[in-house]
Amino acid sequence: MSSAVATIHTVAVWLNYFFGIPIIVFGMIGAILTIIVFMRQRAFWQNPTIIYLLAGSVTTIVHLPTVYLPVVLAQGFGIVLFAEYDxxxxxxxxxxxxxxxxxxxxxxxxxxxxxxSTSRNAAFRNRWHSVKAVRWAIFVMVLFWSLLYLPVLIVSQLTRSNGCYITNYYIRTMTNYVTVPLFFTVVPVILIIFCLQGILRNLRRLKLHNAQQDRFERQIRRMLIAQILVLAVSGFPFALESVYLEATASIVKTNLRSAVESISLEVLRFFFHVNFVGTFYIYLYISSEVRKTLLQFFMRIVGYNIVVPVTTTGANHIIGPTHNSTNPA
Known part of the structure; x- marks a missing residue:
């Protein structure tokens, strides 16, 4: 192994120590806190937009330990679980x-x-900006992606030459050249541009009625737009990775080229997973409602078992929090 290859390998290992592990830890903490915050306030979990963001947090909790953790263990610690068990x-x-x-x-x-939600067409607004519509959309989308990539589950296999690999040529080619670029890049870009332009156009025409509700909606909108910008920067290179790896799979590569490709793809994965780790902290920075709800949650945890003496007329009573409260702890 040349000194350049060894240096690149060492850098790749340390990148996983300093970035991979923190991404998993802070990503899981952020996803759990997002669910806690959004579920504790009625105004949050009854808002259709928030339900989508909650679903995204659940996805993070599934993705980080099942997908990103095995990659970090393999590249940072040499523990290659997905290359040992079929x-x-x-x-x-x-x-x-x-x-x-x-x-x-x-x-x-x-x-x-x-x-x-900002459309002036009442029929369109009532049909699509509703909890019922959101639940159906989430169900259909999860079912669609689960079925679309079911062949990957069936034809993936351990091989001596390629490790964990999609062995069927047609499914691998269709996945890397068609479904990943189309659904990971083209369709999201079109959808985001269309929606953001529509939101801005609708807001210019919208007459505000309830100042408090509008403030809450504005905070949700700002959280969403910030998350979409992070997604645009960090998420879409994933499609480039799939196309490049498939296009160069049959090329004989030198050790140096393989090492450079490996660390480059590793950096791309770091950027992509910023989308997972940064979401909650974007919400926390932008929304005062999120900060207030989170503060109330932590104060409740810290103060739950604190006994507070209270002086009343006639006697001194020790009053602590009741354990029969109907409110969630």
């Missing part, structure tokens, strides 16, 4: 595509919901 190989490839594409489309659907 079932792990199959599940890894399946969740790689199914959860990644879902993480891209939940913000896109949330953008469409905001477009519908």
């Amino acid at each position: 079932i792990i190989c199959r599940l890894f490839n399946y969740f790689l595509y199914a959860t990644t594409v879902s993480s891209i489309y939940f913000p896109c659907l949330a953008a469409f919901d905001q477009y519908a």
